[in-house]
Amino acid sequence: MNDDVYIIGAGIHPFGRTDGRSGRDQGVFAVQQALGDAGVAWSDVEFAYGGSAAAGSADIMVNELGLTSVPFINVANGCATGGSALTAARNAIAAGACDIALAVGFDKHPRGAFNAKPSDYGLPLWYGETGLMLTTQFFALKIQRYMALHGISRRTLGLVAEKAFRNGTLCDHAWRRSPVDLDTILNAPMVNDPLTKYMFCSPAEGAVALILASGKKVRELGSDAVRIASVAFRTRPEGSFEVFAPSINVGGGGKPTQIASKAAFEMAGIGPEDVSVAQLQDTESGAEIMHMAENGFCADGEQEQWFAEGWSEIGGKLPINTDGGCLACGEPIGASGLRQVYENTVQLRGRGGDRQVPNDPKVGYSHVYGAPGLSAVAILER
Amino acid sequence: MSVLAPIAPGLWTDEAEPRLIGGRRANGEIIFPVPDGDAAALVEPVALSRKGTLWSWTTQGFEPKEPYSGPQPFQPFLVGYVELPGEVIVETRIVDATAADMVIGMPMTFAVVPFDDTRSTYAFRPERSA
Numbered sequence: 411m412n413d414d415v416y417i418i419g420a421g422i423h424p425f426g427r428t429d430g431r432s433g434r435d436q437g438v439f440a441v442q443q444a445l446g447d448a449g450v451a452w453s454d455v456e457f458a459y460g461g462s463a464a465a466g467s468a469d470i471m472v473n474e475l476g477l478t479s480v481p482f483i484n485v486a487n488g489c490a491t492g493g494s495a496l497t498a499a500r501n502a503i504a505a506g507a508c509d510i511a512l513a514v515g516f517d518k519h520p521r522g523a524f525n526a527k528p529s530d531y532g533l534p535l536w537y538g539e540t541g542l543m544l545t546t547q548f549f550a551l552k553i554q555r556y557m558a559l560h561g562i563s564r565r566t567l568g569l570v571a572e573k574a575f576r577n578g579t580l581c582d583h584a585w586r587r588s589p590v591d592l593d594t595i596l597n598a599p600m601v602n603d604p605l606t607k608y609m610f611c612s613p614a615e616g617a618v619a620l621i622l623a624s625g626k627k628v629r630e631l632g633s634d635a636v637r638i639a640s641v642a643f644r645t646r647p648e649g650s651f652e653v654f655a656p657s658i659n660v661g662g663g664g665k666p667t668q669i670a671s672k673a674a675f676e677m678a679g680i681g682p683e684d685v686s687v688a689q690l691q692d693t694e695s696g697a698e699i700m701h702m703a704e705n706g707f708c709a710d711g712e713q714e715q716w717f718a719e720g721w722s723e724i725g726g727k728l729p730i731n732t733d734g735g736c737l738a739c740g741e742p743i744g745a746s747g748l749r750q751v752y753e754n755t756v757q758l759r760g761r762g763g764d765r766q767v768p769n770d771p772k773v774g775y776s777h778v779y780g781a782p783g784l785s786a787v788a789i790l791e792r
Numbered sequence: 793m794s795v796l797a798p799i800a801p802g803l804w805t806d807e808a809e810p811r812l813i814g815g816r817r818a819n820g821e822i823i824f825p826v827p828d829g830d831a832a833a834l835v836e837p838v839a840l841s842r843k844g845t846l847w848s849w850t851t852q853g854f855e856p857k858e859p860y861s862g863p864q865p866f867q868p869f870l871v872g873y874v875e876l877p878g879e880v881i882v883e884t885r886i887v888d889a890t891a892a893d894m895v896i897g898m899p900m901t902f903a904v905v906p907f908d909d910t911r912s913t914y915a916f917r918p919e920r921s922a
Contacts, residue, residue: 525857534828536800538859540913541852542883547871550850558896603851603891657814657824658847658873658881 412624415503416635417790419448419621420755423516425614425739426585433465433518433742436617438474440745441514444619449631450510452476455621457502459495460514461485462744468514489780490643491515492618492747496788497641499622509624516617517742524613531654531782545693545781546610548653550602553696557604560711562699564604568595569717570695571609571737577724578738580765583749585614586738609695614740618748620755636758636790639773640677643786644670652783666785667704667777674775674787675706682706685789686771687757688728689750691779692735702730705777705787729767732757747778751788758792796912798904802826804914810904811839812914814880822880840876842902843919847873847881849894863908874900874916885915893918 421443423436431439437460445452452475460468461484469482487494492515499511523546528538537543556562572592578584590608598606628635646652649663675681682705690705692698699713707728708716716722722730733739733753736746754774757767774790803825804810815826815835826837849872855862862869870886872894886894887905899919907913 522857523854525859528859532827534800534825535859536803536913538856539861540799540885540907541856541860541862541869542871542885544852544856547850547852551848551871551873554850555848555896600851600853602853603849656883657822658883659821660875660877660879660881661821 411506414625415500415638418623418633418635419444421619422583423617424583425616433516437516440617440619448621456508458482458512459498461491462517465518491744493786509627511622514619515744515748517744518615519613549694566717567695568592571595574734574737578734581733584734584738585740611736611741616742616745618745618752639789639791640674641788642670642673646783653781670785670787671705678789685775687767688775690777750776799911799913814840824882844874844876846898847875887915888917
């Protein structure tokens with residue numbers, strides 16, 4: 411058994427569009443960068459987990475990385491692919507099965523909104539045929555009601571996107587590197603009311619790799635390590651309102667994000683007030699707003715003041731989505747959750763450059779959400 | 793106009809004032825639609841109320857990818873959830889209204905409407921005072 415598990419190496423292939431390089435090759439790029447960062451060789455990796463949603467199996471990467479006979483488990487878990495790989499790699503080390511493990515996620519999606527196949531989600535064909543099965547609709551329907559119930563303004567939706575693009579200009583792995591002003595965001599074509607085109611992230615490409623190690627190995631290597639205080643991955647509870655839902659329970663119910671968040675805080679033995687930097691799922695502007703509350707960082711409705719005061723800016727009391735999040739980086743599904751953990755690793759090591767959160771951040775929190783209603787939270791500590 | 797075929801069987805009742813068909817679970821909870829396959833045995837079909845209130849709404853401004861099979865050229869449409877009191881909240885198209893008409897909580901009425909030249913689907917429309 412290993413009580414503590416650490417991240418000792420982090421690599422990323424820039425997000426966005428890289429014509430001529432496959433998703434898996436972007437994964438290999440990220441793994442090699444992570445190995446270099448950790449100061450270990452591919453042959454030192456004793457267990458590997460990874461996957462993509464649309465760019466093939468991860469274990470084929472051994473062709474490029476080296477045929478070391480490493481056990482390599484392909485993870486195919488939709489939006490939780492990266493989070494699942496991280497959870498599994500962390501648990502393998504915690505269980506004492508190995509001392510160095512890899513978690514890798516990559517993807518390469520066609521342009522335009524995701525098109526889900528109803529039968530893959532246990533849904534009838536007519537649901538897709540009639541134009542009801544869209545992730546963008548779900549987020550719009552959820553924030554539309556949330557705004558009405560909790561007094562969130564359209565302007566605040568715009569401020570979320572404005573912050574994302576501003577942070578993206580400071581981040582070398584971001585896709586969108588130019589600022590977009592608030593008026594442009596608010597007056598852009600409506601995609602799904604109340605969300606305009608600048609308020610949605612786009613499917614994209616990219617890859618992230620993390621090298622994990624036991625405490626024993628960290629001491630041996632003298633690594634620049636960040637401790638994984640907790641990981642929690644949960645699927646939806648009864649009565650929740652999720653993406654791809656032809657009906658919802660009138661009695662309401664819990665939320666997978668709330669459950670994963672609570673479990674992660676309990677496992678880490680800390681609370682939301684202890685977090686110094688957070689990466690929250692921002693599929694669109696409203697998602698970041700709602701996930702601030704679902705993860706326990708504020709009460710419903712308080713986000714209006716948070717954005718008016720700039721509390722989630724890089725210099726604010728809780729910087730959120732410091733690399734521009736999904737809005738500026740795009741969303742390669744298999745890599746997106748690991749990008750958040752990568753960014754927290756960068757921040758806790760003090761390597762953020764122009765986007766570095768000031769005052770030595772000690773606790774990084776990341777949260778990914780996806781279809782068909784799942785959430786993964788990871789808390790890192792320095 | 794020729795008779796339109798329902799986009800799928802078993803979604804609504806065949807009567808003068810049709811109603812959506814939900815499935816009641818053993819615990820009393822109602823879901824929509826009635827599931828296919830083995831799960832169908834776990835619910836009891838129940839005709840749902842024709843009247844409800846708007847729970848949330850949005851616009852669909854771009855043409856969805858496959859398997860969307862709506863009429864060409866694409867026309868933007870309204871989508872929402874309607875709460876049928878004490879029963880279930882159903883996702884639905886919204887017809888005979890514009891985004892400017894939409895107010896969460898407004899009364900809504902069920903309708904079967906044309907989907908394309910050959911098929912019908914279900915929808916809700918704002919309830920009009922006489």
